[in-house]
Amino acid sequence: MKNYLYKLFINRVTNYCYQNCLNYVSENTSxxxxxxxxxxxxxxxxxxxxxxxxxxxxxxxNEQYLNHxxxxxxxxxxxxxxxxxCERVENFLPLKTPFYSFILFSMSFMLVQDQGRVLDRVxxxxxxxxxxxxxxxxxxxxxxxxxxxxxxxxYVTTIDFGEVIxxxxxxNLLKSKELAVVEDRLIKREWFKGEYxxxxxxxxxxx
Ligand SMILES: C[S@@+](CC[C@H](N)C(=O)[O-])C[C@H]1O[C@@H](n2cnc3c(N)ncnc32)[C@H](O)[C@@H]1O
Numbered sequence: 001m002k003n004y005l006y007k008l009f010i011n012r013v014t015n016y017c018y019q020n021c022l023n024y025v026s027e028n029t030s031x032x033x034x035x036x037x038x039x040x041x042x043x044x045x046x047x048x049x050x051x052x053x054x055x056x057x058x059x060x061x062n063e064q065y066l067n068h069x070x071x072x073x074x075x076x077x078x079x080x081x082x083x084x085x086c087e088r089v090e091n092f093l094p095l096k097t098p099f100y101s102f103i104l105f106s107m108s109f110m111l112v113q114d115q116g117r118v119l120d121r122v123x124x125x126x127x128x129x130x131x132x133x134x135x136x137x138x139x140x141x142x143x144x145x146x147x148x149x150x151x152x153x154x155y156v157t158t159i160d161f162g163e164v165i166x167x168x169x170x171x172n173l174l175k176s177k178e179l180a181v182v183e184d185r186l187i188k189r190e191w192f193k194g195e196y197x198x199x200x201x202x203x204x205x206x207x
Contacts, residue, residue: 013107013196014037014040014041014106014107015041015044016135016187016188016196017041017106017107017135017187017196017198018041018044018045018106019044019045020135020185020187020198021102021104021106021133021135021198022045022048022049022052022054023048024133024198024200025052025101025102026052026101027052027053027054028052028053028054028055029052029054029055029101029102030055030056030057030099030100030101030102030127031054031055031056031057031100031101031102031103031104032056032057032059032094032099032100032102032103032104032122032125033056033057033058033059033104033106034059034089034103034104034105034108034109034122035059035060035061035089035105035106035107035108035111036056036058036059036060036065036066036069036084037060037062037065037069037108038064038065038066038068038069038072039058039065039068039069039070039072039073039082039084040068040072042069042072042073042076042078042082043072043076046076046078049078049081049082050078050081053081054081055081056081056082056083057082057083057085057094057100058082058083058084058085059084059085059086059087059088059089059092060084060086060087061086061087061088063086066084066086069084070084089112089118089121089122090112090113090114090117090118090121094125097124097125098124098125098127098128098130099125099127100125100126100127100130101126101127101129101130101131102130102131102132102133103122103125103126103130103131103132103133104132104133104135105132105133105134105135105136106133106135107135107136107137109134109136109165110136110137110162110163110164110165111162115173116173116176116177119132119173119174119177119179120177123177123179123203126203128206129202130202130203130206131182131200131201131202132179132200132201132202133198133199133201134170134197134198134199134200134201135187135196135197135198135199136165136196136197136199137165137190137194137195137196137197138165138166138167138170138194138195138197139164139165139166139167139193139195140166140167140193140195141193142166170199174201178203178204178205179201179202179203179204180201180202180203180204180206180207181199181200182200182201182202182207183198183199183200184197184198184199184200185197185198185199185200
């Protein structure tokens, strides 16, 4: 049931995200996917992952999603390209550092409790020239109704959509963590003036 609802609410957005992200990343690179979810993106992008010879580590806190994710990996023979781990980003440790060329938060950053602390952690895992990619819905203006509704959606859909992300707060956070914006791509406009955006960042020392 949880996977069915997940597919219903998240699939369309997931496709936008991974299509943009997987096309953006270079070949032969290591990627950390924070909150990989049920891995449904691999149904559509398994060929791209293989042709680019990507090495993806997916972490998530939801075992049910990860069980589904493991089945997708097996079904599409992605064992040499994707590995998964049940771990929260706050506790995860890569095998060695620096390790990743790209760290991806696809619709997961808004679920992280202490975002500043998490950025401090993950920055250390980036290879020189590494980038952190965020894909998320953002709002320019205060949206009281959305702030009220969004956290409650999890009781109806069983999916946690997290808090509303405001453009100013997000960019101020990036600045305070010395992350420069390399690209800010509008993917799609949504209801209530929400925007799906892919924001690519790199530590100041690389920019
Ligand atoms: C909305 S889903 C997005 C899944 C997938 N990235 C996509 O775009 O379809 C967010 C995922 O982040 C996971 N998540 C939430 N908090 C997390 C944390 N602290 N560490 C790792 N994963 C987390 C959730 O379990 C969920 O699977």
